[in-house]
Amino acid sequence: MEIAVVSFETVYHRDAETNRRLHRILQLLQDQDHEIDVYCARFWEGDLPTFERDGITYHGLAPDLESQGKFLAKLPTELARTNADVVHLSADPAKQVLAARSGTTLARVPTVLEWYGAGGVPNDWWSRRAAKWADRIVTPSELVGTWVRELGADGDDVDVVPNPIDxxxxxxxxxxxxxxxxxxxxxxxxxxxxxxxxxxxxxxxxxxxxxxxxxxxxxxxxxxxxxxxxxxxxxxxxxxxxxxxxxxxxxxxxxxxxxxxxxxxxxxxxxxxxxxxxxxxxxxxxxxxxxxxxxxxxxxxxxxxxxxxxxxxxxxxxxxxxxxxxxxDYDEATVRDRYLTIYRSVQESAGLF
The missing domain is CATH 3.40.50.2000 (Glycogen Phosphorylase B;)
Structure with a gap:
């Protein structure tokens, strides 16, 4: 499966809880030979547009974390030409979810929104719009699922998938x-x-x-x-x-x-x-x-x-x-398979699987 991932910030920018969660999930998927492309701010030296690390390809749409506007401007075009089977988006920042919308619509690719909520879930315009847009939303707990539903997300579209352990x-x-x-x-x-x-x-x-x-x-x-x-x-x-x-x-x-x-x-x-x-x-x-x-x-x-x-x-x-x-059931293999099941479900709902 080809998976496009949108995360302005990665674990290589900042070793934060949200970034660690997403990075571990991507590692588990890559270990099964799924193709992973991450659209992010650049964290590597030089001006190369892409960088491969541990089997995952990173696309630097902005030179650094101070250039979020440039990242958001480039994102729709990049996603419009993706051949991915699914787009996996981080909800932090919520602006990137809305920026991705036009690109994924043109590409006719379904979306899964990762809403980890480590810093809380802000009740602002961007977050409320993001909660209502993605095909499915994944949260780490019922607590965060409740926060996201309070933003207006359809409860049937919210899946709780815990952090994995070995x-x-x-x-x-x-x-x-x-x-x-x-x-x-x-x-x-x-x-x-x-x-x-x-x-x-x-x-x-x-x-x-x-x-x-x-x-x-x-x-x-x-x-x-x-x-x-x-x-x-x-x-x-x-x-x-x-x-x-x-x-x-x-x-x-x-x-x-x-x-x-x-x-x-x-x-x-x-x-x-x-x-x-x-x-x-x-x-x-x-x-x-x-x-x-x-x-x-x-x-x-x-x-x-x-x-x-x-x-x-x-x-x-x-x-x-x-x-x-x-x-x-919290084992890494089980959690990875739950993500794959969600991906196939949104593909099926979109008539692509």
Missing amino acids: VARIRSVDPGDPVDVVYARDLDEDANLESLFLALAELRDRDWSATVIGDGPERDAYERLASDLRIDDRVTFAGDCSLEDRIATYRGARVFVQTAEHCVFPTEMLWALTAGCVGIVEYHTDSSAHELVEGWDRGFRTTSAEELADAIVDAGQLEQRDFDDRFA
Whole structure:
């Protein structure tokens, strides 16, 4: 299958969550020998109009990220002459979705809009128009799907496709040292690690250990908070760790706690749950993490530090595991096949398949 991808910014411009998601999906498709052409701003040296990397061809329609206007002006013409079977568009920025419309209409090629929503979903004119235009919209969670429907998207046109993980890789890593509670995230203003620390402080009279994986601007503040709460002797700040080291920690841990206030898809939590951890989520309106544990007997949803402390105690009574096949459908191959099914569906609806 030939797939044209529109994404003004790529992971090679900025290593952001939205860009990583799209890049991983494209890698999975390319691994199956699908032909991928990405229309973007140039990220390579020199004036060459195209650049191939890891089997994917990038078309630089603008010299840099400061030239969005030039990119938007060239995009319709480029897409009008594409031979792609489907055009996969990023919703960030929404202006590129509207710029692509005339080109894809002339080329008679169906469109799939990737709306990841890591920075939220703005309710502006461009976003509302984009939500009503694409043939199908893909979001990482029901939370983002709801945001997009609120913009006016037809609910039947919205598909939830989660971030993928490599399930086999989890089995290939030996469990690490036992730990009762693990937390993993960038330690920024949305981390909300204080909720976990307040819960752990409630359990001072019990025997427990905790590991915090990740680094960021709030790390010093959280280390001071652990000291102020007199739990710093039982909390290990591991900093940034490789994926293999994180998997080993999860396979040796009993509980993974997610308290972040904003999360469109809890990828790190998914790794941990598949590695056998019990999942505890503090509910927040701008987080989809609770979606992973709803209706699951090894998952807890809490709304306060007191409930979180009780959930940690209850989770300690559950069976220790180092793998859980409940999450096999989140494997990379399955997620890739879901995209291919969506592509073929929009082709069929357009009478092209």
